[in-house]
Amino acid sequence: MKQLQVLRKIAPEIGELVERRHTVLQNVLFVQPIGRRALAAKLGWPERMVRKEIDFLRESGLLICDASGMEVSPAGVVILEELKEIIREFHGLTDLERELAQRLGLKRVLVVPGDSDADETVKKEIARATAEFLHSELRSGDILAVTGGTTLAEVARSLPTAQGEKDITVVPARGGLGENVELQANTVAAAIAQRLGATYRLLHVPDDLGEEAMSTIAMEPKIKELIDLIRSARIVLHGIGTAEEMARRRGLPQEYVEILAREHAVGEAFGYYFNRDGRIVFATSSVGMRLEDLADVELVVAVGGGKSKAEAALAVLSTGHQDIYITDEGAAREMLQRLDKRAGRGTR
Amino acid sequence: MKQLQVLRKIAPEIGELVERRHTVLQNVLFVQPIGRRALAAKLGWPERMVRKEIDFLRESGLLICDASGMEVSPAGVVILEELKEIIREFHGLTDLERELAQRLGLKRVLVVPGDSDADETVKKEIARATAEFLHSELRSGDILAVTGGTTLAEVARSLPTAQGEKDITVVPARGGLGENVELQANTVAAAIAQRLGATYRLLHVPDDLGEEAMSTIAMEPKIKELIDLIRSARIVLHGIGTAEEMARRRGLPQEYVEILAREHAVGEAFGYYFNRDGRIVFATSSVGMRLEDLADVELVVAVGGGKSKAEAALAVLSTGHQDIYITDEGAAREMLQRLDKRAGRGTR
């Protein structure tokens, strides 16, 4: 703990060094087997630099090369695991977590090193951290409501495959959202349930229905029962997206996109679009968990990383409904910076 | 602890780096203020290397430069202190201590990093460690018997200046030994006593007396009383020297030197010369603590570092009278190596 800080004082370059090698190792692990050139392109590093690190890691036995490319050796995987805590220390993430949690009024914030925008393996790490957290929180009898999105889909893949000794039900937080099918809440819920050995219930509701049709459907006994089940969830796990990207991904009609622009929507979470003050400025017509229902949920976990999502996350989290926020360093630092800027303007 | 080992696996060069800077800092602290060139000469490093580290340390605020040379800043002193444990970890000294203690049948071995032969500050560190250990072991009412030697003289200088709240008596283990006065046991005893705020009794006996004259003197009531006091010591702290060097330092007559050579004397401790099996092959004629008296002493502490003293230390320690041995890494590793070699030959 303290020793690392001392080391950094006497030899600051070790930070860079360790991090470079950690990044290489992690990225190789992520898409192994991979070639040197592809890796260089992926990292945006000069090929020679990648090569140097590769050479070192290979000679250290942390990486093995065969004809098809490079892979992380078992020893490398162990090292990678052990490095995690060190990197966290280097980045001062524990302090960052504490400060962000306090400023956002959350129970806890989890921050993984890196920035999803710059390094896609970071997203995997977020998912991994989320999966780990989820796994430790889930109890028998729980109802878990989840949303869709790339991050959540990744969370499912990061969960350990367990036999269903716990009696858990996984449901989508809201109905189908017109996205790519493997990113839909239904799909994610099913995937998570499968990993957990849990049961799941799906909510198949078209997304582009009018308000009346929607309420009609919601009256349907079987649907209604399911909606009630969703609203009784003990844990809600949802992603956070930027308004812009989500609108694009859902193929939102032009008229609605204009509304979003006019109202300065920046963040999105399970179908609601928020402006930077956390006010709902638009909502997709769907059924299931509503924003106000979150107040009755015991544990609301939000996930989302990447510097570009910082403003979105601030918007969503300022609704005050979340308990836990899992993100990456890029988003976390950007959020703090924006909060500082606002505070500065506020007191001026 | 474990983190350091992980770091070394992923970035072995940090060991070198940290150690270089630590060495510079420690050496500067030792003879500050000192100039760049003098330091380079002292360390035997290229001037440019010293300069690079100096530049770094200065910019980090660990070192300050004025016209008269460089000094370690207060922050540097703190870092230096914190680095000690890290360096110990790097060198695996804890394991080294354990193994050596077991092989030598000692209660405990203390090893400081480095080699006194190559770096004179290491001797200071041995002295420092000895002083610290001594300070923690001394109790009220103790009688402490010490020998002479450069290391022991340094121990005195490393002791904290304390007011004499403890009732301690410091005595020389044996009579005057014809050495340089500030290295004599009497002088060392006085110096240690002064630092501890203790009382001391000195034993002024010429060194070159015949055996008969010596016994006559030993019969003298006041002398006898003092000798008895010495033999009742609870703690004995003695240095270890190579036979060759001690003979030279004491100006031993040629005839005796020949005896030492013929008998393969390698080690020396308070006037006794030992061959590598720990057998006494020669003894200076003096009075005070005899080898066999050590059996009745509660705590016998031997001190001595430097690779060149490894064989001497092995000889002295194989008498089995010592409880604690304080040394440096250079001597410790050399001793282990020699032990291994002997064991190898033994089983062959």
Add this chain to the structure above:
DNA sequence: ATAGCCGGGACATTATCCATCCCGTGGCCT
């Protein structure tokens, strides 16, 4: 006053690093 050592700067030389290309090979697709 002066001689010696101090830090800092300058500079040519050397070693290292880096981008880029090429080659033999193995797997994969056709």
Add this chain to the structure above:
DNA sequence: AGGCCACGGGATGGATAATGTCCCGGCTAT
């Protein structure tokens, strides 16, 4: 089964940084 593509590893010339060495102005101690 054969050709193609991407892989790792090696080689090379040019850029870049590190290095050894010297000198200078200033301060200190004598």
